[in-house]
Amino acid sequence: MNVPVKPTPLTPPDFTAIREAIARVPRVKLIERPTPITEAPNLAKALGGGPRVFIKRDDLTSIGLGGNKLRNLEFRLARSMAENPDTVIVGLDLQSNSARQTTAACNKLGLRTILVLEGNRPNIVQGNLLMDYLLGAEVHFAPSRGEQRRMLDDLADKVRAEGGRPHILNDNPMFDVASAIAYLETTLEVIEQLAAEGVSPTVFYMSSSGKGQAGIVLAQHLTGVKFAMHGVTATDEFHVPSRTAAIANETAQALGLDLTISEDEIVNFADFVGPGYGKPSDAGNEAVRLFARTEGVILDPIYTGKAAAGLVAHMREGRFGPDDVVVFVHTGGVPANFTWNELWLDDRRP
Ligand SMILES: Cc1ncc(COP(=O)(O)O)c(C=O)c1O
Structure with a gap:
């Protein structure tokens, strides 16, 4: 009989000072923390073995089908609440997580929430948009970015005229x-969760256009734990490294940290x-299938x-060895599968 081997926990570093700096930032409570972290041994094996792989489940952030923005909203909406609004108005993309x-x-x-989404009203309502309605x-639908801005202002005027207190979230800095x-x-959560498993992260992978990545980069400097941070962008519309560094520096300043x-x-x-x-993308779809099936x-x-x-390609290239501990941060976005249902219809077994 196989007796499960109990891991010897590591003593995680003391993060009190970092947590005190974070605690000085106004915050509302939206989610339960920490989110789970789970080991993915079948995935690791399918990619040729080598490192241990863990998935940080930030798709399970408590409400609204989860995702990374709920963590962000705890701070962002605290700032909004200082203006005592009763209505939040926000302009975003049509299928925005x-x-x-x-x-x-x-x-x-x-x-109350008023959404002004850029795009045309679709014939079939699916994915995030369906959940927005639920x-x-x-x-409201805006045909262009310029029109979206005009609509945000008009809707705020309308709410005010009706005696309400609107807050345009796009203007929240x-x-x-x-x-x-x-x-x-x-x-910090990941380091502590992995310490309980007797390991320490050596590399993070996360979908990133710069914002969340900036926080992990700050953690590289502040935690005393040595790990790499591999962001993978889903957009080529801007230069992510310069944006990430700028956000990290702005955040260091906001937290009162002397760090560049x-x-x-x-x-x-x-x-x-x-x-x-x-x-x-083909490679992305293959990776989605692989995580689902392993x-x-x-x-x-x-x-x-x-x-x-990105993670799959790098593991197949053999970039990591048995001493590595890879953390894949799942940032959510699952409702997009219903918008792109034809991708998986071809997978039906006869
Ligand atoms: C599922 C998902 N992952 C990652 C990101 C990128 O996060 P960030 O803006 O923090 O770089 C987004 C942003 O919209 C997202 O919806």
Whole structure:
């Protein structure tokens, strides 16, 4: 009989000072922490063995079907609440994960949500948009970014005229810093969770356009734990390393830390975007299938699948050895699978 071997826990570093700095930032409570972390031995084996692989389940952030933005919203909406609004108005993309999570968060805080989504009203309502409706958001469609801005202002005027107190979330200056603080904290969670398993992370993979990654980069400097941070971007619309360094520096300042991050130290892979932002890629789809079929973990074809494609490619290249401990941060986005249902229909078994 195989007796499971109990891991010898490591003593994690003391993060009191970092947590005190974070605790000085106003915050509302939206989610339960820590989110789970699970080992993915079947995935590791399918990729040729070598390192241990763990998945940090930030798709399981408590409400609205989860995702990374709920961590961000704890700080961002605290800033909004200082203005005592009763209605949050926000302009985002048509199939935005952020819109879904924002609506769920506002519900929890007793706020009404008005979404102004860029795009045309689709014939078939699926994915995040369907969840926006279920969560009770008032949804408007804007044909362009310029028109979206005009609509945000007009809707705020309308709410005011009706005696309400609108807050346009796009004007909240916290967006970037909120994500960075959130993912600095996530990194502490991961280090402590892995210490209980007797290991320490050596490399993180995460879908990143810079915000969350900035927090993990700060953790590289602040925790005293040596690990690499491999962001994988889902968009080629801007230069992620310079943006990440700028956000990390802005966040360090907000936390009162004497720290300067240079763009040269940011590792973010831009070669897994595929056909473009918001469009599934073959490598990403393969990675989504692999996670689902080895571990039962559902990713998405727009963000996490592309990040996983980076991890899969690098593990197949043999970049990591048996002493490595890889952490894949699942940032959510699962409802996109329903928008892109035709990707998986071909997988039906006869
Ligand atoms: C599922 C998912 N992963 C990753 C990201 C990128 O996160 P960040 O903006 O913190 O770089 C997003 C952003 O929208 C997302 O929806």
